[in-house]
Amino acid sequence: MIRHSGGCHCGRVRFEVMAPSRVSVSECNCSMCSKAGYLHLIVPKSRFRLVQGEESLTTYTFNTQVAKHFFCSVCGVKSFYVPRSHPDGYSVNARCLDDGTVESLTIEPFNGREWESQYPQGRGVLPDE
Numbered sequence: 207m208i209r210h211s212g213g214c215h216c217g218r219v220r221f222e223v224m225a226p227s228r229v230s231v232s233e234c235n236c237s238m239c240s241k242a243g244y245l246h247l248i249v250p251k252s253r254f255r256l257v258q259g260e261e262s263l264t265t266y267t268f269n270t271q272v273a274k275h276f277f278c279s280v281c282g283v284k285s286f287y288v289p290r291s292h293p294d295g296y297s298v299n300a301r302c303l304d305d306g307t308v309e310s311l312t313i314e315p316f317n318g319r320e321w322e323s324q325y326p327q328g329r330g331v332l333p334d335e
């Protein structure tokens with residue numbers, strides 16, 4: 207487990223996340239993620255730290271209102287958010303990680319268009335802390 211850093215486009219929002227150097231992420235086909243090209247790196251809250259930019263974040267919710275989509279109010283980039291599948295964790299956008307620490311990126315497809323059948327328990331399991 208190593209520390210990756212990342213953030214939004216304008217640099218106001220910056221975070222650190224603990225994850226392996228070989229990162230496994232999911233690419234979701236739901237209405238939101240497919241438009242943004244979001245790549246999900248899901249971690250427990252204990253492995254995520256917002257370094258700066260809380261005051262620049264705007265929250266967007268829709269449908270079940272469980273997911274909290276945090277956008278930078280200046281540049282519009284969603285670099286991390288609270289996903290519906292893991293409301294006690296964070297999903298970090300692997301596309302927003304800084305260069306230099308990701309050794310490899312494995313992309314698994316996720317069928318978010320049929321979210322309920324993907325998560326019959328109503329949520330997913332978090333990786334270890």
Ligand SMILES: [Zn+2]
Pocket residue numbers: 214215216217218219278279280281282283
């Ligand atoms: Zn920004």
